[in-house]
Amino acid sequence: MWKPAEKILYEPRPGRWPSADEAARARLFQPLTAGRLHLSSRTWVPAMVPWRATEQGDATGEVIAWYRRFAEGRPGAIVLEATGVRDIPSGPLLRIGDDRFIPGLARIVDAVRAASGGETRLFIQLIDFLAIRRRPDPETFFQRYLQVTDRLRAALGAEHWSEARVREHLSTLPEDSLARVLSARELEALRFGYRERVTDLDRPHIAELPRSLPGLFAAAAQRAERAGFDGVELHCAHAYTLASFLSATNTRSDGYGGPREARLRLPLEVTAAVRAATGKDFVVGCRYLADECIAGGSGVDDACAFGVAFARAGMDFLSLSRGGKFDDAKQPAVGWAAYPYTGRSGYECMPARHSDAFGPFGRNVEATARVRAAVRAAGCTTPIVVAGGIHGFEQAEALLRDDKADIIGFARQSLADPDWFEKVRSGHGDAVRLCRYTNYCEGLDQKHKQVTCELWDRESLDAPEAARTSDGKRRLLAPRWVRDVH
Numbered sequence: 001m002w003k004p005a006e007k008i009l010y011e012p013r014p015g016r017w018p019s020a021d022e023a024a025r026a027r028l029f030q031p032l033t034a035g036r037l038h039l040s041s042r043t044w045v046p047a048m049v050p051w052r053a054t055e056q057g058d059a060t061g062e063v064i065a066w067y068r069r070f071a072e073g074r075p076g077a078i079v080l081e082a083t084g085v086r087d088i089p090s091g092p093l094l095r096i097g098d099d100r101f102i103p104g105l106a107r108i109v110d111a112v113r114a115a116s117g118g119e120t121r122l123f124i125q126l127i128d129f130l131a132i133r134r135r136p137d138p139e140t141f142f143q144r145y146l147q148v149t150d151r152l153r154a155a156l157g158a159e160h161w162s163e164a165r166v167r168e169h170l171s172t173l174p175e176d177s178l179a180r181v182l183s184a185r186e187l188e189a190l191r192f193g194y195r196e197r198v199t200d201l202d203r204p205h206i207a208e209l210p211r212s213l214p215g216l217f218a219a220a221a222q223r224a225e226r227a228g229f230d231g232v233e234l235h236c237a238h239a240y241t242l243a244s245f246l247s248a249t250n251t252r253s254d255g256y257g258g259p260r261e262a263r264l265r266l267p268l269e270v271t272a273a274v275r276a277a278t279g280k281d282f283v284v285g286c287r288y289l290a291d292e293c294i295a296g297g298s299g300v301d302d303a304c305a306f307g308v309a310f311a312r313a314g315m316d317f318l319s320l321s322r323g324g325k326f327d328d329a330k331q332p333a334v335g336w337a338a339y340p341y342t343g344r345s346g347y348e349c350m351p352a353r354h355s356d357a358f359g360p361f362g363r364n365v366e367a368t369a370r371v372r373a374a375v376r377a378a379g380c381t382t383p384i385v386v387a388g389g390i391h392g393f394e395q396a397e398a399l400l401r402d403d404k405a406d407i408i409g410f411a412r413q414s415l416a417d418p419d420w421f422e423k424v425r426s427g428h429g430d431a432v433r434l435c436r437y438t439n440y441c442e443g444l445d446q447k448h449k450q451v452t453c454e455l456w457d458r459e460s461l462d463a464p465e466a467a468r469t470s471d472g473k474r475r476l477l478a479p480r481w482v483r484d485v486h
């Protein structure tokens with residue numbers, strides 16, 4: 001992963017922990033009611049993909065156990081990992097593109113309800129993504145994948161060559177010559193692997209996205225409601241389809257790209273379709289970027305405008321993330337696909353312990369606070385969720401007190417210790433296992449391996465309840481918290 005040049009090492013800074021009485025009075029542990037959203041506390045576990053579904057996209061016993069473990073900490077809400085709205089093969093990622101997925105998802109809902117005593121609300125993040133291929137080895141690329149076009153022949157001065165000769169010749173060219181003759185997209189396909197973009201209007205299924213996506217998201221949200229979820233989070237963040245529509249890099253010429261209002265059009269049409277397809281109490285929120293953190297991307301001013309539009313469209317919450325784009329991702333090894341959390345924007349999304357002068361804690365706070373202020377100035381009360389390096393009670397409480405956000409997201413901190421919420425609420429903050437922001441978990445995610453945390457995945461490996469990863473080397477769940485009764 002990309003690291004800031006300064007590489008200053010930061011240790012977690014949780015500050016003072018509250019007593020149980022202080023916690024009971026704290027803003028963080030007060031209920032929140034805003035429109036359809038009812039939370040028992042202002043704590044939130046943002047979506048995190050744990051790589052535990054089947055290759056067919058079904059929930060497994062391991063997926064259920066994973067969310068049950070988070071629910072034991074009784075956060076105000078958990079957002080289930082990014083779950084595909086289409087019924088297409090996409091590896092061991094959860095899917096909701098067909099009714100057959102409903103029973104498996106309903107089992108997760110039941111487990112979360114039971115483990116949290118009904119205290120934790122459960123939302124599911126709905127995602128659509130475009131095709132991305134692995135970086136090919138050059139030989140296969142020139143022989144099989146590259147189309148020999150008239151443009152390419154002209155660039156090579158090879159108008160009259162056979163196709164086989166063109167392919168052979170390309171295999172012999174050095175990098176700088178290839179950079180001269182291949183188009184930017186061909187070069188990208190060679191160096192990074194082919195990747196679709198929302199601006200590929202020459203591809204019918206991409207041109208049709210404004211017609212196909214509202215129905216896909218609406219049907220997925222209906223299934224989520226039937227499975228018993230409290231609501232959905234539309235994934236409009238990071239490197240995925242709806243985020244790409246919002247991006248300032250979206251230059252579609254069909255009324256769904258270019259100016260801000262046009263870039264917002266499809267996400268708003270999806271929202272309207274989801275709302276129309278679901279019940280009056282069903283929560284519909286979204287996650288999007290406070291800042292894309294890429295050259296030429298959308299910035300905080302865009303995020304403020306998007307926030308106001310989403311709030312006016314009736315979103316029940318807005319969860320702000322940042323970065324996580326393909327645009328500045330590192331070149332993958334041959335045989336691997338590009339990963340949107342490897343460049344600078346990826347660092348902004350999941351800031352790690354080696355950082356710059358600002359550090360990894362709260363990098364998204366000021367941008368999120370600006371979005372919240374814009375939404376409030378427009379007369380909307382939509383709750384705003386912030387995340388990014390938050391691990392201490394004082395830090396979280398200050399964000400609420402200073403009106404920077406309404407709900408506090410703890411992603412990696414709750415992976416490091418799913419009992420954070422119970423421990424802090426009951427005056428046992430000093431028993432919290434603090435996230436060290438090493439991004440070991442994120443490295444596993446990148447390799448599509450079952451995600452665990454290095455703080456606990458080798459602990460008591462022989463304990464009877466310690467189910468292990470497929471290679472047998474790591475435990476799958478954080479050890480149970482045994483309360484100190486003294």
Ligand SMILES: Cc1cc2nc3c(=O)[nH]c(=O)nc-3n(C[C@H](O)[C@H](O)[C@H](O)COP(=O)(O)O)c2cc1C
Nearest residue numbers: 046047048049081082350387388389410411412445
């Ligand atoms: C293993 C892992 C998987 C993640 N998967 C998702 C995801 O499915 N959807 C999403 O919006 N963000 C995802 N994220 C990003 C987190 O939700 C969160 O925004 C980010 O980690 C920063 O918050 P934190 O500093 O509290 O961890 C993931 C993060 C990690 C570490």
Ligand code: SF4
Nearest residue numbers: 435436438439441453
């Ligand atoms: S592996 Fe654990 S300690 Fe390291 S960043 Fe992930 S959650 Fe935090």
